[in-house]
Amino acid sequence: MKLENKLKEFFGYDNFKKGQKEIIEKILERKDVLGILPTGGGKSICYQLPALLMEGTCIVISPLISLMKDQVDSLRSNGINAYFINSSVEFEKSREIFSKIKKEDVKILYISPERLENKFFREFVSGMKISFVAVDEAHCISQWGHDFRPSYKKIPSFYNCIRNEFAIASFTATATENVKNDIIKNLKLKDPFIRVTGFDRENLYYSTENPKDKFEFIIKEIKSNESGIIYCSTRKNVELVEKKLNKAGFKATKYHAGLNDSQKNKNQEDFLFDRKNIMVATNAFGMGIDKSNVRFVIHYNMPKSMEEYYQEAGRAGRDGENARCILLFNGQDIVTNKFLINESRNLNYIKTSMEKLSVIINYCNTSNCLRHFILNYFGEESEEHCSNCSNCIDEIEKIDVTVDSQKILSCIYRVNQMYGMTSIIDCLKGNYNLNVKNKKLNKLSTYGIMKNDPKEYIRDLIGHLVADGYIHVSNSEYPILKLTNKSKEVLFESKKVLINKKNKKEKSKKIIEDNFDINLFEKLKNLRLNLSKSRKVAPYIIFSDATLKDMSKKKPVNEDEFLKVSGVGEKKLSMYGEFFLEEIINYKTSEKFSN
Ligand code: ADP
Numbered sequence: 001m002k003l004e005n006k007l008k009e010f011f012g013y014d015n016f017k018k019g020q021k022e023i024i025e026k027i028l029e030r031k032d033v034l035g036i037l038p039t040g041g042g043k044s045i046c047y048q049l050p051a052l053l054m055e056g057t058c059i060v061i062s063p064l065i066s067l068m069k070d071q072v073d074s075l076r077s078n079g080i081n082a083y084f085i086n087s088s089v090e091f092e093k094s095r096e097i098f099s100k101i102k103k104e105d106v107k108i109l110y111i112s113p114e115r116l117e118n119k120f121f122r123e124f125v126s127g128m129k130i131s132f133v134a135v136d137e138a139h140c141i142s143q144w145g146h147d148f149r150p151s152y153k154k155i156p157s158f159y160n161c162i163r164n165e166f167a168i169a170s171f172t173a174t175a176t177e178n179v180k181n182d183i184i185k186n187l188k189l190k191d192p193f194i195r196v197t198g199f200d201r202e203n204l205y206y207s208t209e210n211p212k213d214k215f216e217f218i219i220k221e222i223k224s225n226e227s228g229i230i231y232c233s234t235r236k237n238v239e240l241v242e243k244k245l246n247k248a249g250f251k252a253t254k255y256h257a258g259l260n261d262s263q264k265n266k267n268q269e270d271f272l273f274d275r276k277n278i279m280v281a282t283n284a285f286g287m288g289i290d291k292s293n294v295r296f297v298i299h300y301n302m303p304k305s306m307e308e309y310y311q312e313a314g315r316a317g318r319d320g321e322n323a324r325c326i327l328l329f330n331g332q333d334i335v336t337n338k339f340l341i342n343e344s345r346n347l348n349y350i351k352t353s354m355e356k357l358s359v360i361i362n363y364c365n366t367s368n369c370l371r372h373f374i375l376n377y378f379g380e381e382s383e384e385h386c387s388n389c390s391n392c393i394d395e396i397e398k399i400d401v402t403v404d405s406q407k408i409l410s411c412i413y414r415v416n417q418m419y420g421m422t423s424i425i426d427c428l429k430g431n432y433n434l435n436v437k438n439k440k441l442n443k444l445s446t447y448g449i450m451k452n453d454p455k456e457y458i459r460d461l462i463g464h465l466v467a468d469g470y471i472h473v474s475n476s477e478y479p480i481l482k483l484t485n486k487s488k489e490v491l492f493e494s495k496k497v498l499i500n501k502k503n504k505k506e507k508s509k510k511i512i513e514d515n516f517d518i519n520l521f522e523k524l525k526n527l528r529l530n531l532s533k534s535r536k537v538a539p540y541i542i543f544s545d546a547t548l549k550d551m552s553k554k555k556p557v558n559e560d561e562f563l564k565v566s567g568v569g570e571k572k573l574s575m576y577g578e579f580f581l582e583e584i585i586n587y588k589t590s591e592k593f594s595n
Contacts (some may be wrong), residue, residue: 003016003021003024003025003049004016006049006052006053007045007049008569009569009570010048010049010052010078010079010080010569010570010571011045011048011049011078011567011569012078012547012565012566012567012568012569012572013045013566013567014566016042017041017042017045017197018037018041018197018198019035019037019041019046019195019196019197020042020045020046022193022195023035023046023169023193023195024045024046024049024050026193027046027047027050027132027167027169028050028053028054030132030165030166030167031167031191031192031193032167032168032169032170032189032190032191032192032193033167033168033169033170033192033193033194033195034138034170034171034172034180034183034184034189034192034193034194034195035169035170035171035172035195036171036172036173036174036180036194036195036196036197037171037173037195037196037197038173038197038198038199038200038201038314039173039311039314039315039318040201040314040317040318040320041173041197043136043171043173044071044290046169046171047060047132047134047136047169047171048075048080048108050131050132050169051107051108051131051132051134052080052107054131054132055129055131056128056129056130056131056164057101057106057107057108057109057128057129057130057131058107058108058109058130058131058132058133058134059109059111059125059130059132059133059134060108060109060110060111060133060134060135060136061111061112061113061116061133061134061135061136061152061155062110062111062112062136062137063112063113063136063137063140063147063149063152063287064137064287065086065087065088065112066268066289067136067287067289067290068084068086068110068112069084069088070272070289070290070538070541071084071110071290072084072108072110073537073538073541074290074541075108077537077541077542077571077572077575078569078571078572079570079571080107080108081104081105081106081107081108082106082107082108082109082110083097083100083101083106083108083109083110084109084110084111085097085109085110085111085112085115085121086110086111086112086114086115087112087114098124101124101128102127107131112151113140113149113151113152113154113155114151116151116154116155116157116158117151117154122158122161123161125158125161125162126161126162126163128162129164130162130164130166131166132166132167132168132169133155133159133162133166133167133168133169134168134169134170134171135152135155135168135169135170135171135187136171137171137172137287138152138170138171138172138183138187139172139173139174139179139183140152141153141155141182141183141186141187142178142179142182142183142186143182147287152186153186155186155187156186156187156188159188168187168188168189168192170183170187170189170192173311173314174307174310174311180194198380199310199374199375199378199380200371200375200380200382201314201317202388203317203320203321203322203323204313204314204316204317204323204324204325204388205322205323205324205325205388205389205390206313206325206326206327206370206371206374206388206389206390207324207325207326207327207370207389207390208326208327208329208363208364208370208390208391209326209327209328209329209390210328210329210330210364210460210463211328212456214300214328214330215241215244217328218230218241218245218298218300218328219248221296221298221324221326222250222278222296222298224249224250224251224277225277226277226295226296227271227274227277227278227291227293227294227295228277228278228279228294228295228296228297228298228316229278229279229280229281229285229286229294229296229297229298229312229315229316230252230278230279230280230281230297230298230299230300231281231282231283231285231297231298231299231300231301231303231312232280232281232282232300232301233282233300233301233302233303233333233336233337233340234282234301234336235256235257235258235282237300237301238254238255238256238280238281238282239254241280241300242254242280245278245280250277250278251275251276251277251278252276252277252278252279252280253267253270253271253276253278253279253280254267254279254280254281255267255268255271255279255280255281255282255284255285256281256282256284256285257282257284267279268285268289271291272289272291272538272540273532273538273539274529274532274538274539283303283308283312286312286315289315290318291315291318291538291540292318292319292540292544292545292546293319293321293539293540293544293545294315294316294317294318294323295316295317295321295322295323295324296316296323296324296325296326297312297313297315297316297323297324297325297326298324298326298327298328299312299313299326299327299328299329300328301328301329301333301336302327302328302329302333302334302337302360302361302364303327303360304337304340304341304353304356304357304360305353305356305357305359305360306356306359306360306363306374306377307356309327309360309363310374310378313325313327319540319544319545319546320546321545321546321549327363327364329364329463330456330459330460330463331421331459331460331461331462331463331464331466332421332459332463333463334357334361334463334466334467334473335420335421335466335473335479337357338354338357338473338479339479341353341354341357342479359377361466361467362467364467365464365467365468365500366391367391367500368384368391369383369384369385369386369389369391369392370386370389370390370391370392371386371388371389371392372384372385372386397500398498398499398500399498399499399500400496400497400498401461401464401497401498401499402490402494402495402496402497404450404453404458404461405461405465405470405490405497406490406491407428407446407449407450408424408428408450408458408461408462408465408471409465409470409471409483409487409490409491410446410491411424411427411428411444411446411449412424412471412481412482412483412487413483413491414427414444414445414446415427415439415441415444417480417481417482417483418480419439419480419481420478420479420480420481421459421462421479421481422435423435423439423441424462424481425455425458425459425462426441427441427442427444427446427447428446428447428448428449428450428451428453428458429448429450429451429453429455429458430442430447430448430449430451461499462481464499465487465497466481468486468497468499469484469486470484470486470487470490470497471483471484471487472484515553516549516550516552516553517552517553517555518552519587520551520552520555520584520587521548521549521552523583523587524548524551524552524580524583524584525539525545525548527579527580527583528542528543528548531576531579542572542576543567543568543572543576543580544567546566546567547565547566547567547568550565550566550567551565551580551584555584555587555588556581556584557581557584557585557588558581559573559577559581562577562580562581
């Protein structure tokens with residue numbers, strides 16, 4: 001049996017992605033496995049394919065309910081018998097599923113970790129034949145990880161319920177050395193086969209921007225019909241940005257922890273089904289969301305760490321097509337993040353969080369290749385120039401801001417390094433308000449020395465000075481701006497301060513253009529949307545954008561040709577082939593006539 005043939009038959013793909021084949025082979029040999037693949041790297045197929053080829057049922061432990069429904073829908077659309085049981089499934093319904101499992105040859109059963117503790121479930125499993133246990137998002141078992149789930153720790157005690165010999169296959173997208181060791185130890189993996197594949201996502205374009213007006217920037221950046229996510233750091237920002245986008249004529253929805261469950265589900269579905277193409281959300285949204293045609297992920301605020309950023313940004317372009325990851329930042333973001341971190345009482349947490357924050361601040365301010373910066377941080381070697389990030393493409397000009405920096409630094413010096421950003425700006429601008437009156441800021445020599453500069457400019461420059469180490473923001477409850485050794489060189493030794501100014505080079509963006517027929521592609525997308533409505537499945541479950549593009553390139557007119565399209569397998573051919581073939585044939589005929 002050739003694994004490639006099975007991949008084509010069930011999933012419609014011709015070739016394995018990096019790492020998939022070796023992992024699958026090891027699972028088939030019944031060896032324990034730890035697969036560390038980036039988001040979009042194709043982890044699901046690593047366990048889904050062997051599950052199909054082995055006797056018995058594969059139990060997949062996965063943390064998020066939304067993910068399960070998605071995965072099961074997608075498997076079923078490929079003709080694979082799969083079920084899921086979690087807290088969203090009512091008791092009666094789960095009994096029904098159990099009785100089906102007894103009668104049918106169920107290949108994959110998704111469960112939430114909480115289910116493992118359920119007595120009834122344990123008893124049921126002891127009567128089943130299990131092919132292997134797959135643990136998705138395995139980093140949830142580690143306290144070092146960012147999404148620790150206590151119920152993951154219960155997984156090993158569940159192994160005893162399984163009566164036959166079985167192996168464990170675990171998967172994650174992020175694993176530092178600590179997390180990796182935790183996974184092996186806590187999941188009790190025996191001499192596991194470990195495969196780490198490259199973290200580079202070539203189809204993603206990275207950029208960092210410090211625009212005057214973030215909202216204006218977004219409006220210019222996004223096209224009205226493309227699908228994308230905008231992450232904001234607070235619920236308030238989510239509400240604001242979503243409202244403004246809708247007012248500006250975009251179709252946006254929102255997601256944050258302040259919404260109730262039914263609102264959250266509805267909004268998530270609106271996004272998944274392309275009824276609303278923009279999702280504005282806090283970081284509560286996204287884990288387990290497998291929407292493959294996300295064309296941009298914009299961070300409206302600076303995230304707190306590179307780990308968080310790379311995971312969220314990685315939700316763009318899972319279909320392998322070009323996508324943009326844009327991080328918008330300003331000085332205020334740094335201050336807000338420090339404030340949020342300082343809310344913790346755990347000193348260790350504050351210390352590591354501050355270290356992590358300083359890495360992402362450097363990412364925002366570096367003039368070097370952004371991809372190189374990211375890969376280097378995750379311990380991977382790479383070229384120093386990628387030609388697909390804003391720093392490689394835009395021209396960076398250094399501008400001299402020494403004089404204005406001196407004004408700001410002297411103001412901090414004059415207030416005896418006792419106040420925060422607002423007071424410094426009030427003083428420099430020469431504002432007269434209660435704050436100024438109380439602190440007697442109008443008596444200082446620096447009062448009003450920047451009265452002609454916009455407030456935003458002063459705030460951003462303070463942000464730059466913080467990022468480049470000229471100003472230290474204290475870790476106290478109210479962040480206070482302090483001078484550093486570096487700032488003394490500017491104040492007293494007239495050292496120059498230079499900051500980056502990017503000159504956009506719009507035209508030269510590296511676009512990996514594929515020569516597909518855009519008109520046909522639009523028609524096929526429309527057909528997909530109609531089918532999705534009538535069959536009540538998300539559009540991307542029918543075919544991904546990448547598959548439709550390949551279709552618009554190959555323009556198949558019969559079943560054999562249709563099967564050659566990437567992403568088309570036997571099942572999809574029989575379910576959707578006739579509709580898409582008809583559309584393509586009509587299109588080709590009308591093309592002939594119009595020529
Ligand atoms: P992960 O869970 O690692 O983030 P997924 O399993 O969701 O990634 O896969 C990401 C996308 O890649 C999905 O749309 C999936 O169908 C697609 N994919 C997986 N394996 C292949 C393959 N061998 N060839 C082409 N596309 C693939």
